[in-house]
Amino acid sequence: MEKSPICTCTGGFFYGLLYIQQTKSRCPMSEIQHLTNEQRFVIAHEGEEAVLAYRLFNNGEKSAIDFTSTFVPPEFRGKGFAEKLVRAGI
Incomplete structure (x- = not known):
């Protein structure tokens, strides 16, 4: 199992057609x-897992990512x- 550290983004920004705005996360x-x-x-x-699944593909000459599903326990x-x-x- 390979792990890599992830940094969260700050501020609002556009990613494709999705706008992500900085919020105070209540996630532990x-x-x-x-x-x-x-x-x-x-x-x-x-003891539970929240998951974001994706697939990588080529979009013309560029690499791209497709988020295929998310799951968060109820x-x-x-x-x-x-x-x-x-x-x-992202």
């Missing part, structure tokens, strides 16, 4: 793991886990 300070071999980002918290929804995963992915 959990380490994000980037599992490159499995093409996913994971936050492990209290008990952790609305606390900033998905936002934290997406920020790590």
